[in-house]
Amino acid sequence: MDSPVKIPYQSFIEIDRNSETSIYMQIANQLINAIQRGFLPYGTKLPGTRAFSEVLNIHRNTAVAVYDELSAQGWVESLPNKGTFIIGEHQEKPVQMKYFEKNSLQNYPRVTGFSFKSSNILDNPFEHSDCExxxxxxxPDIRLTQIGQHSRFYSSILKRKSNQKMLGHYNHDGSEFFKEHLSRYLNLSRGLPISKNNLLITRSTEMSIYIVSEILLSEGDTVLVGALSYFSVNMIFQKKGVNILSMPIDEEGIIVENVREICKKRKIRMLYLTPHHHYPTTVALSAQRRLELLDLSYEYGFVILEDDYDYEFHYDKSPILPLASADTNGMVIYIGSFGKSLAPGFRTGFIVAPENLMAEMRKYLGIIDRQGDILMEKALGEMIEEGEINxxxxxxxxxxxxxxxxxxxxxxxxxxxxxxxxxxxxxxxxxxxxxxxxxxxxxxxxxxxxxxxxxxxxxxxxxxxxxxxxxxxxxxxxxxxxxxxxxxxxxxxxx
CATH class of the missing domain: 3.90.1150.10 (Aspartate Aminotransferase, domain 1)
Structure with missing residues (x-):
């Protein structure tokens, strides 16, 4: 075994004297890291505290504190008249120490040591640039958002003692107060005759669609989308392993007759729509076609997934009400975003569905977003209540x-x-x-x-x-x- 004083401790121990972490703990942690990675094999004799302090240019009391910490954690043992040794299983042959490289212990592994299944489908399609x-x-333009005023709502919520206890609890069901006010808001603004029991609060449209897909879609199912459709949603469907069929779009939205012909030939599980403004072409689905699709959905038993991603933004006239507002047979799942005109941190997604499906959705949300953001939801609820949103x-x-x-x-x-x-x-x-x-x-x-x-x-x-x-x-x-x-x-x- 190499002499303890010949081990190049300076090559893998770095001391940050400005760190809030004490120096002895910095050293102890790095020594433990070296032991775990095999740079210091079991049975290695450490130098005496005096020699160790000289090598690292630290006070001897600091070196003593390092060894005490290693001993307390069970990494070393001190033998009278022999020295301090790294504890481990007995080896028949001495273990050769690995080659030391400068800062080699600071590098996290670049690749895994095991194989795994990767997905090209989920490659990030978004790009970024420094162009002006x-x-x-x-x-929306974040410069138009009244961040200061919105923040005051949140700050007020956070300061109330009655709300602070919520910080210590998980609550993936969300704020009942927010759901109560959001359900009324959606009833008045979008004609959705729902209660808070029909609402699931999510982080985004994509999270909503992911939850819906996990529950309602199986590999091999057929899903209909517009001939041009939202790429992120298509990625979720593709990852689920469904068959995606594109339906033609004209100036009145998706052509219903094409949907009908497909239904006559094969079993359709779901139709995904953005009827308010079709993505990406921006055309609105006509009122007549909406009613035809509702009848067709009930006749052939397929789910309509209605994505109302920008219902808040309409200019010339009142928008046509969502399909979900006219659904009497429980065939439509309605997803949307709330507060899109607000600062990004104040926006949230939601799902509207019958209560039996909502119960299952809450199970999935409890897995992927157990904590939620109940304080932000309460702030949004108050913004609705006080008319700030409108x-x-x-x-x-x-x-x-x-x-x-x-x-x-x-x-x-x-x-x-x-x-x-x-x-x-x-x-x-x-x-x-x-x-x-x-x-x-x-x-x-x-x-x-x-x-x-x-x-x-x-x-x-x-x-x-x-x-x-x-x-x-x-x-x-x-x-x-x-x-x-x-x-x-x-x-x-x-x-």
């Missing part, structure tokens, strides 16, 4: 409508001959279809050089279609003008 201007798929939404809608109108003017002015579009009646995005073939990926790369980032998730290009979904909500007037200018300039260069 960014097109997105229709998100006041803020009314104010922000006026701003977004002005931005929508100006964005349409800019598109017509700079790209009117190249693209066709309809000014959306709601939502925060435009759907552009190109009149001439343009390489959208090349357009994206060229725009990035001019400080405008266009993610690939906004681009839709096939043999018969060249189109884009572009959000406008995050831009003020000057930013719109500059970004559309860059966009139009680079588009013309490709023609």
């Amino acid at each position: 201007y960014v097109f997105n798929d229709g998100v 006041r803020y939404l009314k104010k922000s809608l006026k701003v977004y409508q002005e931005r929508r109108d100006y964005f349409a003017e800019l598109l017509e002015e700079h790209l009117g001959a190249l693209v066709q579009f309809q000014k959306p009646s709601g939502g925060l995005a435009f759907w552009l279809e190109w009149n001439v073939p343009v390489n959208l990926m090349q357009l994206s790369r060229n725009c990035a050089k001019d400080n405008l980032f266009i993610p690939k998730t906004l681009l839709y290009q096939t043999k018969n279609l060249t189109a884009m979904r572009i959000g406008f909500g995050n831009f003020n007037a000057d930013e719109m003008k500059r970004s559309i200018g860059i966009f139009a300039k680079n588009a013309r260069r490709l023609l």
Whole structure:
């Protein structure tokens, strides 16, 4: 066995004298790490406390404290007149110490030592850029949110002694107070005749769809979606192993006759819809087709998963009520987001469903989100109760409508001959279809050089279609003008 003084302790022990962790504990932890990883094999003799303190340039009392800590944790034993040794199983042959590299114990393993199943389906499709201007798929402008006022609601909730005890408990069922007020809010604003017992509070739309898929879908089931659909939802369905069939979309939404013909030929488990504003084309599903789909769902027994991701944003007229508001047979599961116009930390998702299904959903939520965020939910409940949500939404809608109108003017002015579009009646995005073939990926790369980032998730290009979904909500007037200018300039260069 090598001499204890020859072991290069300085190569794997680093001391941070500014750390809040005491020096003796820093050293003890790193020695334990070295023992666990085989750098210091069982039976290794440690140097005396005087020699050890000299090697690491520490006080001898600190070295004594290190050895005491190692002994207390059962890593070493001190033998009279012999020294301090690392405790372990007896070895017939001396164990050779591993080769020391500088800071080698600070490196976490880069790869696992075991095999596992990886999924290409769930690869992150989102991109990020440092460009000054960014097109997105229709998100609100955080600069319009009254973060200070919203935070005061949360701070007030947190300071109340009656609420502080909630911090010590798990509550995946969520705030009953919030669910009570949210159910009333959805009843008044979306015509959903529900109670709090029909609500499940989630973190996001994607979490809602994941829970629904886990309960209702099995491998091999058939799910119908729009011919163009939300990619994140498709990823969840694909991971579940279902067969996804795309249904054609026109100016009135999904074509019901195509759904009917599929139902006659095979068993359909679910139809996924974004009827308020179809993603990504922004068209609204007509009232007549909504009723036809409800009848068709009951006739053939398939679930309608209604995703109302941006119901809060409508401008020209009142939106058509959700399918779930007219469902009398329990065939529709309604998912949505609440507070999308608020700061991101105040937003939440929810699921509306009959109580028997809700009971099963709560079991799944208890596994993946046992703690929940009950204090935030209480704050949102108070914002509903005091009318803050309606006041803020009314104010922000006026701003977004002005931005929508100006964005349409800019598109017509700079790209009117190249693209066709309809000014959306709601939502925060435009759907552009190109009149001439343009390489959208090349357009994206060229725009990035001019400080405008266009993610690939906004681009839709096939043999018969060249189109884009572009959000406008995050831009003020000057930013719109500059970004559309860059966009139009680079588009013309490709023609």
